Amino acid sequence: MSLVKKFATVGSGTMASRILGFAREMLMAAAVGTGPVAEAFYAAFQFPNTFRRLFAEGAFNAAFVPLFAREIEANGVEGAKKFSEEVFGVLFTILTVLTIAMELAMPFVIRYAIAPGFADDPAKLDMTVTLAMIMFPYLVCMSLGAMMAxxxxxxxxxFAAAIAPVFLNVILVGILGMVWYRGAEGQVVGEALAWGVLAAGLVQLAIVWGAVRGAGIHVGLxxxxxxxxxxxxxxxxxxxxITGGITQINTLIGTAIASGRDGAVPSLNLADRVYQLPLGVVGVAVGVVLLPELARALRAGHLKDAANLQNRSVEFTLFLTLPAAAALMVIAEPIVRVLYERGAFTPQDTAVVAEVLAIFGIGLPAFVLIKAFTPGFFAREDTRTPMIFAAISVALNIAVALTLFPSMGAPGIATASAISGWTNAGLLFGTLVWRGHWGSDRPLLLRLPRILLSAGVMAGFLWFAEDWLAAWLTHDALFVNQAAALGMLVLGxxxxxxxxxxxxxxxxxxMLRRNVRRGERYPQPPIE
Incomplete structure (x- = not known):
């Protein structure tokens, strides 16, 4: 199977999840806007979601995958099964202890770490604590699921690992539809969504667990x-x-800072949902697929193949990401208006979320490149260097966010995130080059300026076309006209x-097809 096909397999599952995520956020924006319930839910969900990224997806994709693959090659399927059971026993114990401790400490953690700005509103603070306590066990399901993935x-x-996250949004969309049908509002909506998150975690774990058993490996406790x-x-x-969850760390820090101003937390989350589409479809897919492929090539001593994998991955990510970033920067307001502006979500909310989204667009290529650069370290079992760079970018993010938030609000936090993202990407790339792990690649050097030029011309078209279609894109235009105009902009x-x-x-x-076709160059033992 070619590398592009593997990217497409993971990306298709992520695409389905992100599209349903849009449906979820559209319903949520219409139901609760950027008010207290939205603020409480987004702040509460950030907590288990951050732990999931830090101790599940980031850690296991970076550390577990190369070690598991090495066990298969060295000791066969039985050795890999034994290793998996050893890890599962330790992971389950750690997660159980962590969950109990966090449930007991939740009021303190929410008040002083996650949403300190809610302290002046006891009702909002109590609602956030309640929702976080309901959702935190989601971490257990997702961490064990990340191991299976x-x-x-x-x-x-x-495919199974890529499609499982879809069910979070399927369940939450169903709950929002039921809540709307019954006319529920306020904290009832928030609690229904929180229980939906926990149910989704159980469903996702069941899917990947079943897929692992279907692959012939039965993991016992x-x-x-x-x-x-x-x-x-x-x-x-x-x-x-820490490295794998850098984007989530920055988001968590942004949430804590944003809690000091009404409406800032949901504004950041709604903009985050939009730019997560290209980041998830391209960046996450490349990161998930590239790590095991690169680790296999390096273990087999195929250094030229490893270099080609890295360069083709960067070429592929930039080819798809640069136009997406340009579009987010130029037509952020029509995108936000069509997706969210209805019900409790006002034109004033659109202006703020659109500004945040445009700034996230500036940082989008950096966030995707980080996903493409870090496997170059992880595949060589070097997780320390990216962690140092992640710590530098987090410190920079905090400093810039605290400086800009008082005057800019939510857009200041987005600006800090973009600056820290580009800093991290630059440090990763510079170190790979300095160590000789990233050689110059003539096709990439020739293609990159042409991709940039194409994206620039496209951005110019969008700039003028948005002006031509202004009458169809205003906040008082019919939704069908807004959607049609946005569709014409995107297709054009x-x-x-x-x-x-x-x-x-x-x-x-x-050439892309020839360069990324891998075949079965590094066969593995059959699973029996």
Whole structure:
């Protein structure tokens, strides 16, 4: 299977999840706008979601995948199964203790760490604590699920792990529809969504668990023991957790700072939902697929293949991400208006969320490049260097956010996130080059300026076309006219960008297909 097909497999699941996520946010914006219930739900959900990124997705994709793949090659399926059970026993114990501790400490944590700005509103603070306590066990499900997903990725079975997150949005959309039908409002809506998050975690865990069993590996629960393999995993996973969750860390910091101003928390989250579409479809897909592929190539001693994988991945991500970033910067307001402006969501809310989204667009290429650069370290079992760079970017994010938030509000936090993202990407790339892990690539150097030019021309088209269609895009226009105008903008921009990219040589389907076709060059033992 080619690398692009693997990206597409993961990306298609992520795309489905993100599209349903839009449906969820549209219903949520219409139901509660950017008011207290929205603020409480988004702040509460950030907490387990951040832990999930730090100790589950980031850590296991970075540390567990190379070690699991090495066990398969060294000791076969039985060795990999034994390693998985050792890890599962320790992980389950840690998660159980962490969940109990966090449930007991939740009022303190929410008040002083997650949403300190809510302290002046006791009702909002209490609602946030209640929702967070309901949702926090979601962490257990998602962390165990991330381990199963890492096993599936190592076995080249990407679909189940990619499609499982879709069910979070399926369940929440169903709950929002039921709440709307029954006419519920206020904290009832928030609590229904919180229970939906927990139910979704159980469903997602069941899906990947079943897929692992279907792949021929049955993971049992063992007494937790710190074996040499588990110690090695923890040594790699702790810094990898911080690195893999850098975007989520910055989001959590932004949420804590934004809690000091009414409406800022949901504004950031609604904008985040939009830019997470290209970030998830491209960036996450590349990160998930590239790590096991790169680790296999390096272990086999195929350094040229490893270099080609890295360069083709960056070429692929920039080819799809740069036009998306340009569109977010130019037509953020029509996008936000069509997606969210109805019910409790006002034109004033649109202006704020659109400004935040445009700034996130500036940082989008950096966030995606981080996903493409970090496997170059993780595949070599170096998780410390990216962790240091992540810490630098977090410190920079905090400093800039605290400086800009008093005068700019939510857009100041988005600006801090974009600056820290580009700083992190630059440090990662510079270190790979300095260590000789990233050689110059003539096709990439030739294509990149042409991709940039194509995206720039497309942005110019959007700038003028938005003015031509202004009468259809205003807040008092009919929704069908707004949606039609936005659709024309998007389709026209896509036609111009892809036509220019292929005509100028910024993209070449034939060469891309030849360069990323992997075949079964590094076969694994059969699963019995």
């Amino acid at each position: 890492g096993m599936l990725n190592s076995l080249h079975r990407y 063992r007494r937790p023991r710190l074996t040499p393999n588990v110690k090695r995993l923890l040594w790699l996973a702790l810094p990898a957790a 921009a896509m036609a111009i960008y892809f036509a220019l990219a292929f005509a100028s040589g910024g993209a070449d389907a034939g």
